[in-house]
């Protein structure tokens with residue numbers, strides 16, 4: 001489980017002994033924005049998510065989209081979270097922020113260019129400190145490439161381990177690695193790398209990049225479909241490749257290897273990779289576990305028309321490239337047999353690339369409790385959504401950031417943050 005979840009579940013934060021410099025782990029995935037051909041939505045329009053009228057089975061899809069609803073989800077305010085931080089010292093592309101386990105007021109901020117910084121929000125201003133710099137190993141040729149993900153080991157306070165996901169060259173691939181935080185400094189930390197998994201990437205876009213420990217202590221890894229447009233080689237529906245899938249692996253060993261949990265849905269099947277937990281994904285750009293329910297919320301970036309939110313089930317096929325959101329993709333009809341429909345989808349009048357967030361479980365904004373908060377990279381819109389009894393019961397825009405929303409973050413108390421390329425890290429607070 002992650003630090004925030006552990007803190008929520010166990011109530012207290014245990015201070016680690018004498019760890020002087022803290023690292024960060026931010027995992028960032030840069031723009032899940034599908035590709036450069038996707039344009040930002042046209043100007044402000046009411047939040048009226050798409051209907052399924054162009055699909056062959058509109059009735060079956062009706063529950064996946066709802067209109068903006070009146071309800072209790074409140075507007076929010078976006079406040080600079082680290083007002084004393086000199087942004088020139090932390091890179092220019094923040095893509096992930098995580099609280100450092102066991103440390104109050106210390107966060108790991110991931111810059112897509114390949115570095116992680118420790119930043120502080122305590123009462124005494126402190127400069128950022130370098131936690132890890134692997135920029136020499138990280139490929140950043142494409143705008144969706146880079147250091148995209150960071151996850152602290154569930155026992156980080158005791159073993160100093162963390163995991164990072166990044167793009168690399170020769171061949172073009174993504175890399176999942178384990179690092180040991182070294183008190184001697186970031187160079188020693190960088191030299192501790194153990195590569196656990198490498199996946200060749202046929203194109204520079206759709207790299208996924210979210211990594212997160214689940215409540216089960218296993219590491220979940222989001223992979224895109226390999227890129228280009230339309231999933232040209234059908235990776236989303238192909239269970240013999242890791243591309244287009246959400247993986248679930250056991251990284252608790254001590255070697256540069258991982259184990260496939262025996263209860264993974266396709267473990268042992270001849271034509272499937274056992275690492276796969278769910279598939280049929282295009283480019284999952286952020287997913288999270290609701291600490292209260294254990295539900296896995298995932299945002300999958302669309303191509304032509306729709307951005308979608310999924311609740312991930314074991315073994316689920318989320319449709320790409322048969323479907324995009326609630327549409328059939330590239331045709332007016334398709335066979336949806338066995339596909340899991342999204343919880344919700346919105347169309348490109350409202351944005352162009354979804355950025356997944358978190359279910360709010362903090363205490364500062366009581367009316368936001370239990371709402372899934374997410375946004376759009378292109379339009380800066382932020383929404384809240386409630387889901388109950390198998391359907392969306394509330395959905396509304398609650399703020400609009402001035403710039404590109406690259407990620408959301410959750411601290412140890414369950415409070416939420418928004419990362420933007422333009423304004424840095426913003427904290428979500430109650431609106432006046």
Ligand SMILES: [Ca+2]
Pocket residue numbers: 280300308318319320323324325342
């Ligand atoms: Ca889908």
